[in-house]
Amino acid sequence: MQTETTTRGFPFRRKSKQASSERISNRRFIVAFIITIFGFLAAIAANLLFPQIADVKITDYQVGAFTLDFNSLYLIVLAALVLIYSGNGIFSFFDQDRRKKFTKSAPFRLVVGLALGIWDVLGTKLLLLPQPFFPGPAKILEPFLMEPSYILQQILYSLRLFSYGFVIGISAGVLTGILIGWFPKVYYWVQPVLKISGVIPAVAWMPFALTLFPTPFSAAVFLITICQWFTIASLTAQGIQSTPKTHFEVARTLGAKTPYLVFCVAIPHAMPQIFTGISIANGFTFTTLVMVEMMGQPGGLGYYINASKVWSAYYKVFAAIVVMAILFSLILKVVGLVESRVLRWRKGLVKS
Amino acid sequence: MSDIILDIKSVNRTFVSDDDSTTKALHDVSLSVNRGEFLSIIGSSGCGKTTLLRLIAGLDTPESGELILNGEKIAGTNPKRGYVFQQGSLFPWLTIENNIASGLKARGVYKEHKGEVQQYINLIGLNGFEKSFPHQISGGMAQRVAIARALINNPDVLLLDEPMGALDSFTRADIQDKLLELWRKNKTTMILVTHDVDEAIYLSDRIVIMTPRPGEIKEIIEVKLPPPRHRGGTEFLAIRRDILEKLHLASAAPQPEYTI
Ligand SMILES: Nc1ncnc2c1ncn2[C@@H]1O[C@H](COP(=O)(O)OP(=O)(O)O)[C@@H](O)[C@H]1O
Ligand SMILES: [Mg+2]
Numbered sequence: 001m002q003t004e005t006t007t008r009g010f011p012f013r014r015k016s017k018q019a020s021s022e023r024i025s026n027r028r029f030i031v032a033f034i035i036t037i038f039g040f041l042a043a044i045a046a047n048l049l050f051p052q053i054a055d056v057k058i059t060d061y062q063v064g065a066f067t068l069d070f071n072s073l074y075l076i077v078l079a080a081l082v083l084i085y086s087g088n089g090i091f092s093f094f095d096q097d098r099r100k101k102f103t104k105s106a107p108f109r110l111v112v113g114l115a116l117g118i119w120d121v122l123g124t125k126l127l128l129l130p131q132p133f134f135p136g137p138a139k140i141l142e143p144f145l146m147e148p149s150y151i152l153q154q155i156l157y158s159l160r161l162f163s164y165g166f167v168i169g170i171s172a173g174v175l176t177g178i179l180i181g182w183f184p185k186v187y188y189w190v191q192p193v194l195k196i197s198g199v200i201p202a203v204a205w206m207p208f209a210l211t212l213f214p215t216p217f218s219a220a221v222f223l224i225t226i227c228q229w230f231t232i233a234s235l236t237a238q239g240i241q242s243t244p245k246t247h248f249e250v251a252r253t254l255g256a257k258t259p260y261l262v263f264c265v266a267i268p269h270a271m272p273q274i275f276t277g278i279s280i281a282n283g284f285t286f287t288t289l290v291m292v293e294m295m296g297q298p299g300g301l302g303y304y305i306n307a308s309k310v311w312s313a314y315y316k317v318f319a320a321i322v323v324m325a326i327l328f329s330l331i332l333k334v335v336g337l338v339e340s341r342v343l344r345w346r347k348g349l350v351k352s
Numbered sequence: 353m354s355d356i357i358l359d360i361k362s363v364n365r366t367f368v369s370d371d372d373s374t375t376k377a378l379h380d381v382s383l384s385v386n387r388g389e390f391l392s393i394i395g396s397s398g399c400g401k402t403t404l405l406r407l408i409a410g411l412d413t414p415e416s417g418e419l420i421l422n423g424e425k426i427a428g429t430n431p432k433r434g435y436v437f438q439q440g441s442l443f444p445w446l447t448i449e450n451n452i453a454s455g456l457k458a459r460g461v462y463k464e465h466k467g468e469v470q471q472y473i474n475l476i477g478l479n480g481f482e483k484s485f486p487h488q489i490s491g492g493m494a495q496r497v498a499i500a501r502a503l504i505n506n507p508d509v510l511l512l513d514e515p516m517g518a519l520d521s522f523t524r525a526d527i528q529d530k531l532l533e534l535w536r537k538n539k540t541t542m543i544l545v546t547h548d549v550d551e552a553i554y555l556s557d558r559i560v561i562m563t564p565r566p567g568e569i570k571e572i573i574e575v576k577l578p579p580p581r582h583r584g585g586t587e588f589l590a591i592r593r594d595i596l597e598k599l600h601l602a603s604a605a606p607q608p609e610y611t612i
Contacts, residue, residue: 246437246440246441247441247443249411249435249437250435250437250441250443251454251458252411252429253409253410253411253429253431253433253434253435253502254431254434254454254455254458254459254501254502254505255429255430255431255455255458255459255505256458256459260457260458264454264457264458265443268443268445268446269445271445345444345445345446345447345485345487346444348487348488349444349485349487
């Protein structure tokens, strides 16, 4: 009953030619839409209707022309979520694939909204959770009012550290991987070293890095670099070595010399593995980044966590964790976009 | 008669396997190929056809004997000797357009000959598929692309190793005609390995029959049929019977296997 009735009458055609197995009817989609935003609306209602019973200090901050406290910021964030999901819902209405995705996420988003509401009541209104370890959701937003530019500074520090390590690590990794994959002699001498260093957590090099490098920043870049380096090098080498011989033979009969064989045959063939290496390495990199910052950097989100912990400002710790979650997800998203662009030739070739 | 472009003189090639057993893939093979001719090599599987073609391409070296092309000894690969592999030889990460252009790019002459890419796409009838990737087109289209990619380098000799072996008969007939068209237009010398007798008769000036264990040339048959050739014609069928007989005798000793 809920299939077969959908997009008829709409001026928008579905992008994919094949009809997907299940179609989301208008009615079902509208229900999903309501479910999606209901949780967040409930959280807003809970915040507005539930009286502030516990004695919580709510400070006003001056943001531009407005005076805000953390509770109003919390309401703004909830309202923004409602707006974003509504926009997404309206946008998704016209495309079956997007409809499906949106519908699938609805129950989860409902629970997120409800959980926020319950947390708000327990954590801020009643102050029932153990303090100061578990602040309410609104309180976690307070640092963004209190010291926004200071937090931004830490984000930029982390981002800068990550970018340096990422770029240097990938370049060094791909280069090493090519040399190992191409020259048997290099393979013989470097591969065992790589294999052993690959299993050592990067932070183990920290004392060594701190003495060897002139600044804490360059030491941290080194540690992040080696996170990327070894993983990417071994996967690049694997990708190059697994290039089918016929690809090289074809290229040679077309008149190719070694540079073409390396850069236009072996490396494109190794590209999927290189990206696998990058995603594996990113996991290590985030861990290392935060640990390094917590242990000996003059800035960064890890540093912010550590400094806040000293003052028992756990709401700041949570704020930093939220920022990390968003920041690292964004980085993975960007890498994913680049990957799907570079590897678009594999679309439909491999099981996605 | 016409001048000789390729001279193969008493070539031998033996393979040694891991378990030390040896295979005499080519035994004392001698063959002269005329400039501009269409030559087919036919024979049961394992009689050394691919081995011979790889030697001509320069992908392999003989243990004795020599191969002379245009008066020069063949050593290593050269874009003057194009090679079309059986199947799946397109670079999967390049679009059709870029696969064809890879012939030019590999030689570093892409800039000068850029325009020819589109010409070849038109010629093989793949307009509209320029931006497709190899896995998005059919096997027949892919083989046409592989042929175009080799031909764009304007080779003296085009070596084709069962390029239609994995295709259905309609697609096959279609590519055969395309191949004839390209051959007449470019006057490239063609050496085609095939296991399809009809295909050999339809296309060739001469047909080389090879026998296995050891790989040898048994006989060379001239096909003196004027174009257009009809697969059902009496003369066609007579030649066909003749070749099948010889092939059958050739592989009668062990057992006939016309598999790819
Ligand atoms: N690289 C190789 N190593 C070992 N044996 C080989 C190799 N290439 C070919 N042969 C053997 O040489 C013989 C001729 O092979 P091939 O030229 O591929 O035959 P065809 O193309 O006529 O089917 C076969 O018996 C095959 O097993
Ligand atoms: Mg063969």
